[in-house]
Amino acid sequence: MNKIKVAVIGCGAIAERRHIPEYASNPNVELIAFCDPNLERAQNYANRFGAQAFANYEDMLSELKPDAVSVCTPNYLHAPASIAAANKGAHVLVEKPMAVSDEEAVAMIDAAANNGVNLMVGHNQRMMPPHVKAKEILQSGVLGKVLTFRTTFGHPGPEGWSLDGAGSWFFRKEEAIMGAMGDLGVHKSDLIRYLLEDEVAQVTGFIGTLDKKDTEVDDNSSCLLRMKSGAIGTLVASWTYYKGEDNSTILWCENGVMKIGTDPHDQVIVELRNGEVNRYNVGAIATNERQETSGIIDAFVDSILTNTTPSISGEEGRKSLAVILAAFESQETGRIINL
Known part of the structure; x- marks a missing residue:
């Protein structure tokens, strides 16, 4: 071949x-x-x-x-x-x-x-083992319906990640267009859509540049989301988590709570209302400090070899982007944006 x-x-x-x-x-x-x-x-x-x-x-x-x-x-x-x-x-x-x-x-x-x-978008959070496991648990029905959630992605900023440090394009508005929201927030809008198998219906965003110097791109955002199912929650993206990365998601459900990425050993923890606790050690979520294979490249190559539509298609990427764009529109207009 x-x-x-x-x-x-x-x-x-x-x-x-x-x-x-x-x-x-x-x-x-x-x-x-x-x-x-x-x-x-x-x-x-x-x-x-x-x-x-x-x-x-x-x-x-x-x-x-x-x-x-x-x-x-x-x-x-x-x-x-x-x-x-x-x-x-x-x-x-x-x-x-x-x-x-x-x-x-x-x-x-x-x-x-x-x-x-094929057009595929690199939303690698879907392929991280803890997120795959979390979705499997949600699909099993043991937790019932997701009622509320919070999903967060923050780290100290691109200056520690980019090959160009503080001189990185991430800070140049004309090249980046958006900051922490485009870098991290869109990962979480994609993840919450994937985990809940639901679409975002309404968005309110508070977005600003709080601490990064000499840049017009956002370094922090807090957003409120209402899903089509009625579930409500928060999405946070930050470049000012100076004490280290947080890529966690907590889902409060009818029958208990699921915590993803909150514990250094057990990446998924399910606490049921009946007192039962299940802890899953299923492999880490990649961080800037410790890279894990994303699975994205192999999935992309596989979609070409098998002539199938990639799981994270352009349409999927578009829906996750729409949430972020709506948050910016909300920040500009002071309104709740309907998707």
């Missing part, structure tokens, strides 16, 4: 820590190109994998014909790069947030459909 020829567009932290190593360890993949405005970065990978280096994706797409691409660029380029690749007949895996507007998300979905290629 021929290997899937993959080009990586953007060679920053997420490419370095997740996409490139996970492609490299997949036996069905051949890495053929790396693109980055910092050509030296791209060239280093090209040398390592016997691939070609490009300063931009346009040149790469005009010279090569990759079977698939990973789009790991700053947010404002997610849509243009994805659409250009799809129009060249390449399957697309795009980092989150998939786009910076609903119009862009629709254009990406249309480009993939018109060219008969």
Whole structure:
């Protein structure tokens, strides 16, 4: 069988820590190109994998014909790069947030459909073992209906994660468009949709820049969500958790509570109203300090090999993005936004 020829567009932290190593360890993949405005970065990978280096994706797409691409660029380029690749007949895996507007998300979905290629969004929280286990428990019905929830994602900020530190594109409004909400909040809007198998109906957002200097992007947000089922809860995204990362979710249900990512040993804890407590040690949620295999790359490759729609499709990415965009609209208008 021929290997899937993959080009990586953007060679920053997420490419370095997740996409490139996970492609490299997949036996069905051949890495053929790396693109980055910092050509030296791209060239280093090209040398390592016997691939070609490009300063931009346009040149790469005009010279090569990759079977698939990973789009790991700053947010404002997610849509243009994805659409250009799809129009060249390449399957697309795009980092989150998939786009910076609903119009862009629709254009990406249309480009993939018109060219008969897959579009997948890198919402890796769905594939973290504790979240998979949590969903399995919810589906078993033991907890009954989810009534209220809180889901949080915070860390000290991109300066510790990005290869460019405090000089990272994450802080440049014209490239990032959104800050902690685009980086972390959209992960949690996707996760809550996935866990509850429900859509967000209403959003209120309080979003601001509280502590990061010399940037116009948000570093904190607290949002209220009402789901179609009636469940209500909070979604928090922060770049100012200076004492360490918190990626936890608590679901209060008819028959008890489920705590995900609150305990260092047991990633999922179920406490039932009858006094029964079940603790599950099912493998960690990846953190910036400790990377875990995300499962995203393998799922993307598998969708190409089996010619099936990726589980985290463009449509799914669009719905998770809509929640974040609604929160910004709420912050601007002071209104509750109906989705």
